[in-house]
Amino acid sequence: MARKSPTTRNRKPATPKPLSDSALEMIAHRFRALSEPVRLRLLSTLMAGERNVTQLVEAAGTGQANVSKHLSVLKQAGMITTRRDGLSTICFIADPSIHQLCEIMCAKLKAEHQERIKALG
Amino acid sequence: MARKSPTTRNRKPATPKPLSDSALEMIAHRFRALSEPVRLRLLSTLMAGERNVTQLVEAAGTGQANVSKHLSVLKQAGMITTRRDGLSTICFIADPSIHQLCEIMCAKLKAEHQERIKALG
């Protein structure tokens, strides 16, 4: 008889895992963290190395309160981590896979851009 | 002397390009397309092969009007393409890089989940 642990109740056949609603929500939540220009600017800045909030405010070109909110969004999404150093809060990228994500997306953009140019030429 | 094709004119030094505001907006726009559970469900379904809208409505578990809207968002973001076949509109994934994006994000989720479990154990 098939394996059937008490914690793992009757799984449906062996479909390629339809991804549960909650999983989709978590994934969506993370993508949403990357869906704002200001947050991308913050991440882009942090990719060059860790920065404190004041530095990020300068780089972001928006108010300190906003930056603080955006940073907490990124933090909650596991994109960045913070460390306290005296008065400053130092931020840095928590997961290098963010680089990959952005690179893939940029490559997509460039590819589409090329196609658009071709289509016109 | 260095390679210097006519199509590749004077590139700026080798600064890691701070990414223009408009570029960030475009990238953000694409990530936003992936930031909704229903849209992820649609993409997830399409990863198994092309489907018409009716099939997607069933898979999405929400109304047809919503699915139509979500599909147009995905289409505008270059994630999917559609083709008309009689009464049906067949949808399919336009860019395989979406697989990569989702896989990376899923891997992140799993990794964090593992850590959470470790932290408790």
Place this chain on the structure above:
DNA sequence: CAACTATGTTGCCATATCGCTATATAACGA
């Protein structure tokens, strides 16, 4: 053309999010 099916579009409500201002908290030094 009429009836039917599959999709797309519009209007509305509820909710979420951005940016701003003002205020609160934290950490440091005099």
Place this chain on the structure above:
DNA sequence: TCGTTATATAGCGATATGGCAACATAGTTG
């Protein structure tokens, strides 16, 4: 403790977005 700097939080208005229902449109069939 008081003042100052760095950061976080709360409150607000404006805008965006998801979902629903009603309606519009396209394509098929008789």
